[in-house]
Amino acid sequence: MxxxxxxxxxxxxxxxxxxxxxxxxxxxxxxxxxxxxxxxxxxxxxxxxxxxxxxxxxxxxxxxxxxxxxxxxxxxxxxxxxxxxxxxxxxxxxxxFQKSGVEDPSFIGENSKVGIDVYRGAFSYIGSNVKIGDNVKIYPHAYVGDNVEIGDNTIINAGVKLYANTKIGHHCVIHSGCVIGSDGFGFAPQADGSYKTIPQMGNVVIGNYVDIGSNTVIDCATFHGDSTKLEDGVKLDNLVQLAHNVKVGKHTVIAAQTGVSGSTTIGKYCVIAGQVGIIGHVNIADKTSIGAQAGVSKDTASGSKLWGTPAIDVMKYQRSYAVYKNLPDLNFRLKQLEEKVLNLPTFRESE
Missing domain, CATH: 3.40.1390.10 (MurE/MurF, N-terminal domain)
Structure with a gap:
């Protein structure tokens, strides 16, 4: 340059x-x-x-x-x-985006279509019926399954795994080690205490201008025709787990080591800090902010700011913590007071 x-x-x-x-x-x-x-x-x-x-x-x-x-x-x-x-x-x-052309060895399956100025690194695998847009960069050892679609100007870094039927928009960046479209955690308990695997038949759909950090995993939806979805502008850090049927609204950011359980909906413009845990089937409303290591177990209101486990309003959490950190001192003072009360002299009415 x-x-x-x-x-x-x-x-x-x-x-x-x-x-x-x-x-x-x-x-x-x-x-x-x-x-x-x-x-x-x-x-x-x-x-x-x-x-x-x-x-x-x-x-x-x-x-x-x-x-x-x-x-x-x-x-x-x-x-x-x-x-x-x-x-x-x-x-x-x-x-x-300097790289272009095809390095050997690499593989591409039948009926797959590739745009102009595409780079396919050595040992990359592209399945059948894949659609790859213009100026896409697929780095070495990436796996692109059957029927995958990748939009223009998207980067698939080394070692990424895109399962069959995954759809990715344009101007996205998928960092090394990501697995997108793997099976959701679906197992039915049996009478004998064992678990029966529930086939996961859906896919993952990712919007435009989405960034996904290294070693993040996004599971496919359970039913055929349904999708785990990330809307435009979503940013995921490294080591994020999104379970089956999760929906993430546009321009939401999620920091490292956060786990989102199945069928949870996260709204637009949310900020979710590191190591947050969110249970399944809840609705995180638009513009919700969740502090680090919080545990969310119920629906949130739009614009709410939460912290703690279980997560509560951040101001209530801070007031509660102000009491909590003083509990040892308060306990000591309570014991002193208790001893004084127990040692008070006994008074009886005069006869």
Whole structure:
């Protein structure tokens, strides 16, 4: 990658102060950047570094006023942090979508259709009747089962397993080790104490602009014609488990080690922190926020903020915790009071 400072400023909607013709090849931290790299200054704590940075250019706020002479060009923007994030995204796209063509050995089944500029890495397997859009990147050792559909500009990283009939939208990123479409945890208890497997016949449908972290597992729906669904813009961290028939609304984010039991519906714009457990058949309403390690056992109201196990309103939880952490001291004081009461002298009425 090599762009001029002016080209980057145009991309970010910023203004150049300095040499707009200087070339940028890489991104870097302001305190470590070298010539040919671009950095940003957002936190005032790091301002001292801008006066001795070796970066060719630094993205700064429009209101930035240097206190000393600078040896770097500036790109003035409204929000340096957001602008640098945009630059990171563009750089990531550039390096990620460079690959194209087919590496050997790889396999593709009958009646499968592949778009233009697709990359198929070595040892990748593509089943029959698969539809793959344009500019899709399928990295080595990925498995794509029969009847799978993958939209344009989606990345399937190394070692991903997509079971048959899975549907994935465009501009998605599926990270290494994900398993999508595996059987749900369906077992019927028998009279003798054993369990009989319930066949899982549905599929998984994933919307557009969805990111799924490494080693996350999403189970297929139970019945044929039904789907476990993730709507547009959903972001899942590593090691998330979504059981059969779960529905996740658009732009919801779920952090690592969260487990969602079967047939639960999660609304739009929810934020679910790490290690949360959600029982089956409940409805998590839109814009619900759930704190780390919470256990959710019932439906939530829209916009609610929950914490604890069982999960309750975050303000009630904090007030309860203020009491809970003082229980040892309160218990000690209660015992002291009890001893005093038991040792009070006994008074009898005068005869």
């Amino acid at each position: 090599e762009f001029t400072v002016s080209q980057i400023a145009e991309l970010l909607g910023g203004k150049v102060e300095g040499n707009g013709d200087d070339k940028i090849k890489m991104l870097g931290k302001i305190q470590e950047a070298k010539a040919g790299e671009i950095s940003f200054l957002s936190n005032p704590k790091y301002e001292p570094h801008i006066y001795d940075t070796k970066a060719t250019a630094v993205i700064v706020s429009k209101g930035f006023s240097p206190k000393k002479k600078l040896n770097t060009s500036l790109i003035l923007v409204d929000d340096p942090y957001s602008s640098f994030t945009v630059l990171l995204e563009e750089y990531h796209k550039f390096i990620t």
